[in-house]
Amino acid sequence: MNYAKLQQDYTRNVIGYSALGIILSTCLGSIAILRLLMGGSGLLEVFLIAMVVIVCSAHNLAILTVQKPALIFRLLLISTVVSLLIIIATLF
Numbered sequence: 001m002n003y004a005k006l007q008q009d010y011t012r013n014v015i016g017y018s019a020l021g022i023i024l025s026t027c028l029g030s031i032a033i034l035r036l037l038m039g040g041s042g043l044l045e046v047f048l049i050a051m052v053v054i055v056c057s058a059h060n061l062a063i064l065t066v067q068k069p070a071l072i073f074r075l076l077l078i079s080t081v082v083s084l085l086i087i088i089a090t091l092f
Helices: 003-012 014-038 043-064 069-091
Strands: none
Touching: 003 014, 003 069, 014 043, 014 069, 043 069
16 A cells, blocks of 8 residues: 555544554554663663654644644654664664
């Protein structure tokens, strides 16, 4: 599926996908933070933890403040990618 089709589907079903998005963003974010804390608590880890918290919170905030579906979708993608990259990076 391409980006435009995913965004269009998200826009049509924004209520249901918002609930799933909150769960996904929060779960992946918490796993990323857990993995970072398992690696230590240096300055880099603290910065990455702050970044994860900010992007996950931005996504949740966009849903709670009823922003446009396109913005919510983009923030969900950003939150998911950031969390997944950190999770993958901490595995090695």
